[in-house]
Amino acid sequence: xxxxxxxxxxxxxxxxxxxxxxxxxxxxxxxxxxxxxxxxxxxxxxxxxxxxxxxxxxxxxxxxxxxxxxxxxxxxxxxxxxxxxxxxxxxxxxxxxxxxxxxxxxxxxxxxxxxxxxxxxxxxxxx
Numbered sequence: 540x541x542x543x544x545x546x547x548x549x550x551x552x553x554x555x556x557x558x559x560x561x562x563x564x565x566x567x568x569x570x571x572x573x574x575x576x577x578x579x580x581x582x583x584x585x586x587x588x589x590x591x592x593x594x595x596x597x598x599x600x601x602x603x604x605x606x607x608x609x610x611x612x613x614x615x616x617x618x619x620x621x622x623x624x625x626x627x628x629x630x631x632x633x634x635x636x637x638x639x640x641x642x643x644x645x646x647x648x649x650x651x652x653x654x655x656x657x658x659x660x661x662x663x664x665x666x
């Protein structure tokens with residue numbers, strides 16, 4: 540999408556490691572991620588579905604597709620945002636997530652809002 544496109548959804552993600560729910564000795568690493576979705580375009584749009592690609596340190600890929608996020612399909616007017624927190628479990632202490640949200644604008648135009656790749660890292664695993 541060009542800078543002047545009416546369809547501009549920006550996505551930011553803040554990941555965190557959850558020590559209390561993780562069990563490294565059993566290969567269980569739990570991460571939360573807080574996502575901020577903002578409509579920087581000039582037309583309202585609704586998040587309909589999500590597509591995540593989760594890759595662990597051994598190259599194992601999980602794809603997650605589904606309706607909405609945290610049980611909602613937020614409708615964002617220009618200038619509005621939506622924030623939610625979710626989580627994932629991996630078998631390795633390091634991995635990445637990326638993907639896209641499938642949006643439908645109020646004029647019926649369907650488009651993807653990319654979710655930039657981010658790294659999930661348990662403490663003391665990257666130097």
